[in-house]
Amino acid sequence: MCDLAIPEALAYLTEHGADVVYVPDFLAAAEADAYLSRLQREVTLDSPEESRIRRPFSTEWVPIPRQQSAYGDPGTRYVFSGTSVEARAWIPVLEELRARVEPLALRSPNFVLINRYRNGSDCMGWHADDERDLGAEPEILSLTLGSARSFQFRHKASFPRSGQPARRPDLRTVSLPLEHGSLLVMRHPTNRDWKHQLPRRGGRQPDRIGERWNLTWRRVEAGAS
Ligand SMILES: O=C(O)CCC(=O)C(=O)O
Structure with missing residues (x-):
């Protein structure tokens, strides 16, 4: 289990190999605003051409349903779904935020992937952050x-596998609303055993859901991919 020396930390998910801690008021409201x-104002988002992924089992490229960017140490990048997101050089606001999250990290983050969800239509599908670039653990x-959105966890064994039924259909999907100014810490072996997603919200009126920014701080191993 995470052993975070901060009283507000909630051990959120600890079953079946998950090690997830949620810190709702990581930043005070005014600071988060x-x-x-x-x-x-200060982040440069990737162009639509730079924001595409390869459809699984296909050579077709599709736009991601959100905007993204990445910043990091020189030469760092993150490879996923057939695409590579190259790090831009750190800017002061991200250096400040990195210094805030760093005390909670086991290994100092050298990269941040930024996702901007314009409204409830923007989303991220089921995946695990288990790429080789992120190392063994x-x-x-x-x-x-920004706007709170529901974040969901589902154990890998509860997904059907290539025409086979799920090995463990009994495992529950766990939902957690991620709030403005909150920090979620997912430690090993969470991403080995579980997937997560940020589903669409707002039904036929996705514009009711306001903009949300998400910054995932990572330690990327240079030259892994
Ligand atoms: O926006 C979120 O909270 C999800 C981000 C995520 O899953 C990722 O960057 O891998």
Whole structure:
């Protein structure tokens, strides 16, 4: 289990190989508001051409349903779904936030993947952050700013596998609303055993759901991929 020396930390999910801690008020409300405004002004988002992934088992490229960017130490990048997100050089707002999350990390983050969800239509599908770039024991620190959105966990054994039924259909899907200014820490072996997603929300009126920024702090191993 995570052993975070902060009283607000909630051990959120600890079953079946999960090690997830949720810190709802990681940033105080006023501070979270100020950081959100700075991100909106200071972060450069990737172009639509740079924001595509390869459809599984296909050569077709499709746009991701959100905007993204990445910042990190020189030469770092993150490879997933057939695409590579190259790090831009650190900017002051991200250096400040990195210094805030770093005390909670087992290994100092050298990279941040930024996702901007414009409204409830923007989303991220089921996946695990278990790419080779993240090393044998990946750790993710996930900061939310803006509208709260539901985040879900599902054990890998509960997914059907290539035409086969799930080995463990009894395993429950776990939902957690990620709030403005919150930090979610996913330590090893969470991403080995579980997937997570950020589903669409808002039904036929996705514009009712406001903008959300998510920053996932990672330690990327140079030259792994
Ligand atoms: O926006 C979120 O909270 C999900 C981010 C995520 O799953 C990822 O970056 O791998």
